[in-house]
Amino acid sequence: MHQNVLEDLLQPNALQAAKKEANQIPATELVQLLMEIDPDKRVLAFRLLDKDKAIAVFEYLRAEEQAELIQSMEDPKVMHLVEALPADERVRLFEELPAKVTKRLIGNLSPNSRENVNRLLGYPERSAGRIMNLRFLAVRDNITVGTALEQVKESNLNPNELAIIFLIDKERYYKGFLQTVNLIKASPQVPVSELVEGTQIAASVDTRDLQAAKLLKDYDLPAIPVLDREGRLVGDITFDDVIDLVEEEATDAAYAKAGVGSLTGRDRVWSERLVRGAPWYAIRLRILFLIVTLVGGFLVGGVIERFEETLEAVVVAAVFIPLVMDMGGNVGTQSSTIFARGLAWNQIDVKRFYPYLFREVKIGLMMGAALGIMGGIVALFWQGIPNDAPEIGLAVGLGLFCVILLGSVLGACLPWIMLKAGFDHGPGADPFITTIKDFVGLLIYFSLVDLFLGIG
Secondary structure, eight states: OHHHHHHGGGSGGGHHHHHHHHTTSOHHHHHHHHHHSOHHHHHHHHHTSOHHHHHHHHHHSOHHHHHHHHHTSOHHHHHHHHHHSOHHHHHHHHHHSOHHHHHHHHHHSOHHHHHHHHHHHTSOTTBHHHHOBOOOOEEETTSBHHHHHHHHHHOOSOGGGGSEEEEEOTTOBEEEEEEHHHHHHSOTTSBGGGSOBOTTOOEETTSBHHHHHHHHHHHTOSEEEEEOTTSBEEEEEEHHHHHHHHHHHHHHHHHHHTTSOSHHHHHHHHHHHHHHSOHHHHHHHHHHHHHHHHHHHHHHHHHHHHTHHHHHHOGGGGGGHHHHHHHHHHHHHHHHHHHHHHHHTTOSOGGGHHHHHHHHHHHHHHHHHHHHHHHHHHHIIIIITTTTOTHHHHHHHHHHHHHHHHHHHHHHHHHHHHHHTTOOHHHHHHHHHHHHHHHHHHHHHHHHHHHHHTOO
16 A cells, blocks of 8 residues: 555655655655655655654665665755764765765765764774764763763663763773663662773774674674774764674675685675776776677678578578577676676575576576577568578577577676686676677577578
8 A cells, every 4th residue: 555655656646645645654664665666756755755754764774775865866955864864874875975975965064963974984994983873971980870870861862872871081081881771770879980891892993893893792782882092982883883794794704605705895896996997997808808709700700601601592591690699699698687686686695506507597498499489480481481491480490599598598607607717797798698609609590501401
C-alpha cells in the first residue's frame, strides 16, 4: 500500500494525498521504500516530507545515498539536513561528494558546524580523529555521584550517547570513564573518582580507525574516548561510528581467505584513476586495450579472406556476418557488466566462482538455443529458400547458438581472469571479449556454411 503511494508521487493530482500518507510512514520503513523507487521520484518524495521527518529519514541513509540525494537537490533545500547531522556523519557525507559541492556546503554551514567539520577534516584519513563523535558528556573528576547525575539529567544528548560518561580534570586531561548504570546504583555522596574505570583505555586522534574499532570490540564498551596528542579528551567513538569499517574489514578478510586479495579495493582505486585521474593515464590504458581490438580486426579480416571462396559461392552468407558478430558481442558485454556489478555489490561469492560460471553457461545455452532457433528460421525464409540455399538457416542458427554461448562464457571468465592476474578489467575485458568472439565466431560460422552447403 505504501509503495503505491510513493509511486503515485509523479501524478500532480495526488501530491497532497501522497504527502499526508508519506509523513505517516515510520522513518525506518520510509527509507526502504524511498530507495526502491526511481531516483527522480525519490527526490520528489523526499521534498514532500515534513522537516522533522525528512531529517529522521536522511540520518538513516548511508553516506553514499545521502550524497546522491543532495546532488539532486538545490543547496537551500539541503542545508537543514546537513546541519542536523552530527559532525562525524557530515564528514562521511562530504567524503562521498565532489570537492566543489563539499566546499560550497561547508561554506553555507553555521560557524559552529563549520568549525567542527573543519576540525575533523584536519585529521588524517582513516584515523580515529576523522571518524570520532563530538557529542559526549564529560564531567570533572572531583565531583560527587549526585552532581554527576544532575549533569546527566540536564544534558540534551540521547540515551545512547549517555551510556558512558568521561572524567576529565580542569585542563581536560582524560582521567577515565563512568558507566551511567553504576552512577545510578551508587550513593549520591560518593566521589565519582571511586567509581572510575578505564584510565588506560583510549584511542589517540592518530590511531588507525580499524585499530580504534578493535579497541571498542575488545573491551565491549558502548564508546571509547579519543584523546589529542597531549592526552586531552576531544571526542569518542561508538559502535555506530565504526560499523561500516567492521563490515569492510570482514569483506576484505573474506576476499583474502579466498586467495584474491582486496579485489574491490583495487577496483575502486582503478575506477578513481580512470574517472578523476590525469587524462593521460586513461588515454594510455584505454589505447593499450584498444590495440588488442585493432589487432583482432586484422585477424578477423584474415578469417574473411580465408573464406573468400565461400562468400563468392554463397553470397547470402555475407548478409548474416553483422548478425553473428553483433549478437556475440552484445551477450559478452551483458555478461561482463553483470559480473562487474555483482562483484561490486558482493553478490558474487569470490570463493565459489565456478558455480557462478556454470550458471552463466546454462544461461548461455538457453539463450543460444532460443535465439539460434529464431535466427535460423528467419534466415531460412528470408534468404535461404528464395536463393535455393535452405541450409543457410541451419548455419545461421547453429552459428548464433555458438557465439551466444561463447559470449556468455567470455563475459564471465575474462574479467575474473584479469582481476586474478592483477589487471584492470574495466577498460580491458570488453576489447578481449570482442576480439576473441569475432575471430572464433566468424571461424565457426564460415565453417558451418562450408559444412552444410558443401563448399570447399
